[in-house]
Amino acid sequence: MRPRKGFIIILFFFASFGFLDPVVLAENTSFEFPSFNFRNISLLGDSYLRNGVIGLTRSVDVPTSSAGSIIYNNPITFFDPETNITASFSTKFAFSINNVNPSSFGDGLTFFISPSNQTLGSPGGYLGLVNSSQLTSNKFVAVEFDTRMDSHLNDPSENHVGLDIDSMNSIKTAEPIVQGIDLKSGNFITAWIDYKNEQGKLMVFLSYYSLKPEKPTLSVDISLSNYLKGIMYVGFSASTEGSTELHQIQNWSFQTSGFLAPRPNLQPHNVSDNSVTAVGVDIPKTGSSKKHEKKLGLGVAIAGPAFFFVVLSVLVYVSVKKLRDVRRQKIFRTDFVACPREYNYKELKLATKGFHPSRIIGHGSFGTVYKAFFISTGTIAAVKRSRHSHDGKTEFLAELSIIAGLRHKNLVQLQGWCVEKGELLLVYEFMPNGSLDKMLYLEPERGHLLNWSHRVNIAIGLASVLSYLHQECEQIVIHRDIKAGNILLDGNFNPRLGDFGLAKLMDHDKSPVSTLTAGTMGYLAPEYLQYGKATEKTDVFSYGVVVLEVACGRRPIEREGTKMVNLVDWVWGLHSQGKIIEAADKRLKEEFIEEEMKKLLLLGLSCANPDSADRPSMRRVLQILNNEAACLPVPKLKPSLIFSCSLPLSIDEIVSDGEEDNKRNSMCEIKIVSDSEESNTSHSMCVDKD
Numbered sequence: 001m002r003p004r005k006g007f008i009i010i011l012f013f014f015a016s017f018g019f020l021d022p023v024v025l026a027e028n029t030s031f032e033f034p035s036f037n038f039r040n041i042s043l044l045g046d047s048y049l050r051n052g053v054i055g056l057t058r059s060v061d062v063p064t065s066s067a068g069s070i071i072y073n074n075p076i077t078f079f080d081p082e083t084n085i086t087a088s089f090s091t092k093f094a095f096s097i098n099n100v101n102p103s104s105f106g107d108g109l110t111f112f113i114s115p116s117n118q119t120l121g122s123p124g125g126y127l128g129l130v131n132s133s134q135l136t137s138n139k140f141v142a143v144e145f146d147t148r149m150d151s152h153l154n155d156p157s158e159n160h161v162g163l164d165i166d167s168m169n170s171i172k173t174a175e176p177i178v179q180g181i182d183l184k185s186g187n188f189i190t191a192w193i194d195y196k197n198e199q200g201k202l203m204v205f206l207s208y209y210s211l212k213p214e215k216p217t218l219s220v221d222i223s224l225s226n227y228l229k230g231i232m233y234v235g236f237s238a239s240t241e242g243s244t245e246l247h248q249i250q251n252w253s254f255q256t257s258g259f260l261a262p263r264p265n266l267q268p269h270n271v272s273d274n275s276v277t278a279v280g281v282d283i284p285k286t287g288s289s290k291k292h293e294k295k296l297g298l299g300v301a302i303a304g305p306a307f308f309f310v311v312l313s314v315l316v317y318v319s320v321k322k323l324r325d326v327r328r329q330k331i332f333r334t335d336f337v338a339c340p341r342e343y344n345y346k347e348l349k350l351a352t353k354g355f356h357p358s359r360i361i362g363h364g365s366f367g368t369v370y371k372a373f374f375i376s377t378g379t380i381a382a383v384k385r386s387r388h389s390h391d392g393k394t395e396f397l398a399e400l401s402i403i404a405g406l407r408h409k410n411l412v413q414l415q416g417w418c419v420e421k422g423e424l425l426l427v428y429e430f431m432p433n434g435s436l437d438k439m440l441y442l443e444p445e446r447g448h449l450l451n452w453s454h455r456v457n458i459a460i461g462l463a464s465v466l467s468y469l470h471q472e473c474e475q476i477v478i479h480r481d482i483k484a485g486n487i488l489l490d491g492n493f494n495p496r497l498g499d500f501g502l503a504k505l506m507d508h509d510k511s512p513v514s515t516l517t518a519g520t521m522g523y524l525a526p527e528y529l530q531y532g533k534a535t536e537k538t539d540v541f542s543y544g545v546v547v548l549e550v551a552c553g554r555r556p557i558e559r560e561g562t563k564m565v566n567l568v569d570w571v572w573g574l575h576s577q578g579k580i581i582e583a584a585d586k587r588l589k590e591e592f593i594e595e596e597m598k599k600l601l602l603l604g605l606s607c608a609n610p611d612s613a614d615r616p617s618m619r620r621v622l623q624i625l626n627n628e629a630a631c632l633p634v635p636k637l638k639p640s641l642i643f644s645c646s647l648p649l650s651i652d653e654i655v656s657d658g659e660e661d662n663k664r665n666s667m668c669e670i671k672i673v674s675d676s677e678e679s680n681t682s683h684s685m686c687v688d689k690d
């Protein structure tokens with residue numbers, strides 16, 4: 001049965017050619033590499049592929065020059081002679097340019113379109129795009145991301161973007177530093193290049209984030225119809241000059257558009273309904289009845305073998321593709337879900353340029369955070385380095401195993417650790433969008449304001465992970481240090497809680513309160529300040545403060561003239577006057593849903609209720625945010641609390657203690673002085689060591 005069926009198929013294959021129309025119109029091309037593999041890519045010169053990331057220039061620190069390029073194997077149609085249409089195109093890719101050490105530098109990279117699939121030029125200012133000995137023969141359209149100033153090529157600076165056509169002398173250049181972007185920063189930069197043929201306009205957009213900015217970095221009015229001829233190839237090139245600069249491409253998508261859809265009369269087959277259903281139903285049931293098969297073969301042969309062939313090839317293509325996708329997904333899973341592992345000290349030292357100050361990306365309660373760049377794997381991570389030497393290594397590792405066992409999409413995943421040379425280092429995923437406090441207070445000054453849907457998403461994500469820590473994991477984990485500075489944002493602005501459980505580690509050395517940054521004070525629940533005992537409810541309080549920050553765009557404690565204003569009190573005051581909506585972040589310019597804003601503000605207040613018994617659980621908060629539970633009533637007046645033992649502790653005192661340090665964002669000691677004791681003894685707060 002089977003051989004015969006195969007025969008029929010082969011027969012149809014030949015037969016169907018007669019039915020296909022020979023006129024084929026150009027088609028739009030589209031492809032995407034979320035990460036790279038060897039399929040469909042040619043590596044030329046010094047380029048290489050490692051862990052799904054393309055490196056364009058040599059990664060070893062040698063005093064030689066390097067040039068490399070990669071080219072997409074399949075030719076791309078840019079011009080259709082049949083309709084006289086030149087394609088428009090758009091491409092998006094994420095790249096990074098890294099200097100391995102302060103003395104290293106290089107020239108930059110380009111995205112190019114070329115008639116040749118062998119484009120590889122010379123190192124140095126030629127950016128691996130043109131051959132220095134035959135400058136005039138290469139044809140290309142390229143956008144350069146140039147990090148070296150070559151005055152003979154009329155470069156404006158060592159940080160510019162330009163459009164190059166058949167020459168390294170740019171048609172037009174622009175400097176991304178105007179938008180705060182440094183090509184050489186080592187950060188991943190997303191670039192968008194859009195060319196609209198009808199409008200005769202090419203635009204280049206750049207951002208450290210995956211959101212496309214409104215304003216282009218470079219905009220050129222030009223028609224490329226004289227240069228985009230017929231079939232061409234697309235790719236990237238880069239070069240260095242007697243030194244090392246790493247040029248990496250993380251992902252890439254490209255598409256052309258503008259070609260006409262095929263005319264309807266080019267669809268060559270008019271097949272009767274009968275044979276369509278016969279084919280669709282019977283093919284899977286291979287050889288259930290000989291008689292039927294004969295009938296089918298006969299019917300198809302008469303009604304339209306070409307159609308049969310098309311359907312069959314689609315079926316085969318779909319199933320092969322599915323199989324391949326499944327296989328690929330499996331490979332991905334084993335590749336990327338790696339367990340935390342122990343790193344060696346040398347590796348981390350190398351990746352952070354010897355803990356170079358230029359690599360510092362933050363200071364946490366635990367120590368300094370560095371950006372680490374692992375050359376061998378081409379990956380980026382954040383490394384936390386503790387200031388304290390840890391003698392209790394076993395305890396530390398036991399603690400670490402709890403943290404490492406936690407998995408939630410809104411947690412910053414721990415990738416590994418290192419205990420060596422009396423130092424304690426933790427390796428985490430790198431979060432490209434930094435911390436929430438940066439996005440709320442610093443970025444808006446540079447024109448990046450978190451929009452409303454991102455803010456709601458942050459409140460929900462955070463509630464989800466806290467609900468997990470408090471209720472869903474095997475062991476209750478109390479974070480103890482929830483604040484905007486500990487909430488990081490991934491590439492899509494999803495919140496990721498970091499630094500958790502570490503306060504517990506600190507207990508062995510010092511009480512956490514003594515090492516809290518002053519900025520933390522506004523987040524602490526009154527009973528925590530009073531008794532120093534952390535519970536789920538103290539986390540809920542801190543969460544409430546963060547939610548209010550996100551809704552109002554104000555810090556938990558903000559200076560107004562000489563006064564320090566507490567955010568919770570301020571919002572509660574507006575609520576008492578029945579105008580809570582006035583607390584909404586003015587910078588949003590009313591671009592939010594009023595009901596949602598009110599809900600978030602009231603939820604923030606109920607979480608920040610001074611009375612811990614009245615605060616909702618995180619699970620309840622999540623239900624409220626997901627509209628699965630009703631909002632909680634919030635009393636018009638902020639409840640006041642009376643503590644049995646009275647420590648005269650006011651927020652203002654604490655804040656004025658740490659004010660200057662707060663500005664410098666460094667550590668500060670907070671002493672809580674009790675009047676009731678005659679000698680001015682300073683209390684360090686006792687913290688539970690459950």
Ligand SMILES: *[C@@H]1O[C@H](CO)[C@@H](O)[C@H](O)[C@H]1NC(C)=O
Nearest residue numbers: 030031032033039040073074
């Ligand atoms: C790779 O090329 C094949 C055909 O040669 C094509 O079917 C496939 O979609 C290409 N993959 C990508 C990511 O472009």
Ligand SMILES: *[C@@H]1O[C@H](CO)[C@@H](O)[C@H](O)[C@H]1NC(C)=O
Nearest residue numbers: 034094188210250251432491
């Ligand atoms: C491409 O890579 C960058 C940097 O890692 C990332 O921010 C971005 O989300 C990625 N884009 C896609 C479409 O995968």
Ligand SMILES: *[C@@H]1O[C@H](CO)[C@@H](O)[C@H](O)[C@H]1NC(C)=O
Nearest residue numbers: 081083084085086223225226
């Ligand atoms: C094709 O279009 C260009 C403008 O895009 C025009 O100058 C040229 O004359 C056209 N050629 C033909 C054969 O229509």
Ligand SMILES: *[C@@H]1O[C@H](CO)[C@@H](O)[C@H](O)[C@H]1NC(C)=O
Nearest residue numbers: 042072073074075116117118
């Ligand atoms: C370049 O394209 C030609 C056809 O134009 C093809 O024969 C050759 O294999 C291609 N080379 C590479 C490296 O893809």
Ligand SMILES: *[C@@H]1O[C@H](CO)[C@@H](O)[C@H](O)[C@H]1NC(C)=O
Nearest residue numbers: 120121122123131132133134
């Ligand atoms: C440049 O072209 C010359 C002559 O074709 C060739 O010998 C040389 O290898 C090329 N250089 C590069 C870097 O491609």
Ligand SMILES: *[C@@H]1O[C@H](CO)[C@@H](O)[C@H](O)[C@H]1NC(C)=O
Nearest residue numbers: 027028257258259260261262
């Ligand atoms: C190509 O893209 C254009 C949109 O720019 C679309 O109108 C057209 O139908 C597409 N052509 C084909 C053949 O898919």
Ligand SMILES: *[C@@H]1O[C@H](CO)[C@@H](O)[C@H](O)[C@H]1NC(C)=O
Nearest residue numbers: 265267268269270271272273
């Ligand atoms: C296709 O066949 C149907 C009848 O089966 C007929 O009405 C229709 O006109 C045909 N279309 C073409 C383009 O021949």
